[in-house]
Amino acid sequence: MVTKRENPTELVPLLRTMWLIRAFEEKVSALYAMREIRGLLHLGIGQEAVAVGTCSLLRTDDYVFGGHRSHGHAIAKGADINRLMAEIAGRATGYCAGKGGSMHIVALDAGFVTATGVVGGTIPLALGAAFAAKEKSKGQVAVVFFGDGAGQAGAFHESLNIASLWRLPVIFVCENNGYAEFTPLSSHTLIERLARHAQTYKIPSNTVDGNDLLEVREAMTKAVQHARTGKGPAFVECLTHRLRGHYEGDPAKYRELSELAEWKEKDPIARFTRELKHRKVVADKDIAAIESEARKLTEQAAQFALASPWPAPGEVASQVTA
Amino acid sequence: MPEQTYLEAIRGGLHEEMSHDPSVYLFGEDVALGGPFGVTAGLAEAFGKNRVVNTPISEGTVMGLAIGAATAGLRPVVEIMFIDFITLAMDQLVNHAAKLHYMSGGQLKIPLTVRVQCGISGTMGAHHSQSLESWLAHVPGLKVVMASNPADAKGLLKAAIRDDNPVVFIEHRGLYWTRGQVPEGEYLVPIGKAVVAREGEDLTIVATAKMLAATLEAAEELSSNGISVEVIDPRTLSPLDVETIVSSVKKTSRLIIVHEAVEKDGIGAEIATQVQQEAFYYLDSPIARVAAPFAPVPASPALEKCFVPGKTEIIRAVRRALNR
């Protein structure tokens, strides 16, 4: 692991957030298995370092856009986990009153503008928020998370071009987890590193170990500073892996067990924990406390969600238009 | 009241809204140069190129960009040069703009106006002549308006820009150089309100956009033969003001719908269905539709002429309905 000039006291909250995301998604998975939650669920277990490494550098008024695998992004940006869990469970108390669900999280109070169920769908939206940010001149930036699968979509290429041309304060965060839905990236493109496309469009880019929180933070610090100071877009490709299937219920037979085992070794939470211990920032008992606190909070979120009422049928026709 | 062309009325409406509200921005291909028909001429000079923004030919991404800008507090107007090109932005329009307010449980507002021109004019063929309004009227969350004259063009556009929802403002290219009286200054036409363009007793015709003029001509000619036709312009297709149409049909007992889009699953189908539901026992004859044939728009001037419904087809349908 690279040595970083980070203030140790700032590091512990990062571990807390990673654990909160992990515990939250494991709880979601358990509730899905119990049929308490239904629908299409895409979990980002194993990818927490990208969400936390990025969002920990952002202001609340920065705009974040996600994809279909975005529970972690919303939590890292500061979304309330009770309302998030309730939304995923389809309850009236959810962020979107049960109308959005897992793929369509919006937590506007935290600056998480929207996720999407369409691969690559929010990349152009982030451009628009960046455009508005530039006009408002308050130093805000827009960030969009997407996977390697989006790199083959037309909107991706059009967006890189416009962001570069108009010097928009947008940070493209590619979570390259090696699989576009069920297919390895190598079957979808000959371009192994999506950051190569950024170079084509003259956008400063970096490819980092997405399971190394501090490496993500370092690259993201530069990217955010670049965008915030009016120098235009930046692109960070984070190499990572989802430890679950594409969606809950996906047996993921397309992935060798050895590959999965290899990535489990690189679990971002375990790695960061080792680093903190090595730096003597935390002791074993602190770590245990952080994990159990995260489990307690997500348990409470689940209780809140499942005790919440279903939306009333009369709500179905509300909020179609403003 | 000054007389203006439809095109000048749209430009005037844009100019007023951009003066009125600094969060109104205009995006589109060549808009800072005035666009292909000169609708936006002079706006970049008046408001600067940061608010009248030329974009690459990337309709889908520009639509997404405008939606994103709307989530961040701007009130963007996107120009899609031809409605045929809206196909390239369908994902952003249908899956995002129309649904974000709902999916977010009301947290997000998308005050977006999509300006787009449609219709048959100047033998431009199947990729520059379509009328695709019913696609958009089928999508919950989008509002769809179509102006048939300069005054409505200004008033509806201003209302669209001030609306907190995505509104698709459909202009008809064939109307750009038609003239009419346009009220000066603050003039808003409410979205969702039809207007009775001509009063009559024997039969109701609902007509949209350029078909309104053809229908009014037909009504004039029929009146000299003692047939009195009431003509309604819905102006907004979604939400549709069905009450105005139904109360007219209850008076006349007969209905014809005229539009330039193909008949199948056009807006006429929706109007016919709703009217038969609400006024079945008032109807004295079948509801008829006069619309384009079920075919792509042909390029040849000779074919194009037969393709567009006009006065003759409307009069024929009226006579058939009245059996005289």
Place this chain on the structure above:
Amino acid sequence: MREIAYYEAKFEALNEIMAADPTVHLINGTFLSLSPHRHVYQELANKYRDRVMSPPISELGFCGLATGAAMAGLRPIVDISTGSFIFEGWPQVANEAANAFSMSGGQTRVPVVFHLFHGLRGGGAAQHSASPQAMLWNNPGLEIVLPSSPRDVKGLLKTAVASDNPTIFVDHVQLLDVKGDVPENDSPIPFGLAHVKRKGSDVTVIATSYMVQRCLQVAERLASERISAEVVDPRTLVPFDMATLMTSVEKTGRVVIVDETHQSCGVAAEIAARIVESGFDKLKAPLRRVSTLDVPVSYSPPLEDYIGPREDRIIEAIRAVLR
């Protein structure tokens, strides 16, 4: 007769089509959705490695590619999977594939099949539940097919592939486990032929896709109340068999249309308008439609269940037209 499941009939059709015609290519691979039966499809992928492709997530790209390949003599079947994603490929489907034959004055044939799953699937929410067929019906140049039974899916898929026109094959995930009779060596089912799924005399229920199955259940229930409902399935929207529908309407004089597209400018609107236009004097009561309410599809289960053409809404509409 042999009874098999819908997914088996569909798979059988794909298998027979692939064996019979080397110009058929399958592009993308969720013809059996993400259902537990999806492994069945793998057999085909293994058997025809060169003709079963797995493209990147580039709907615009592969819809265009398939359209171009069809123009050049192949017969591709493209799986758009969730109907909502057709909006990404829309310019290629609506502007290119649909118009090519006409724009070329009949020179260019585009024998491509675009396959998709539409409708309420359980938790699909607003971006995975689209039913784009109403919009496509407003788009001349496309054939539109909606099977509702094992026999129909097999017979119609064969005709779709044989057709020289671009065809939208609109399927429904909820149908995959439906069982029904499918004779061995059955012949393809021609387009433009509606099918009376149940005979009746009091009311004509016109239903499409999965709604046919729901209406058959409703008809069964109403039979015990001595209401005799005739269930008619148009099977294809383009071409559309008005004659079979009108024969039924003339008999009953009362019509309910049940379809899962959104109500405004939906499939039911067009069918209703046509009946009102050409069969107005046969109608004894205003016809009623039962469609998906005009709201984006909600994620929350009770809201999703509420907005569709529910059984109670269908029954209420039937009672209303019988009044």
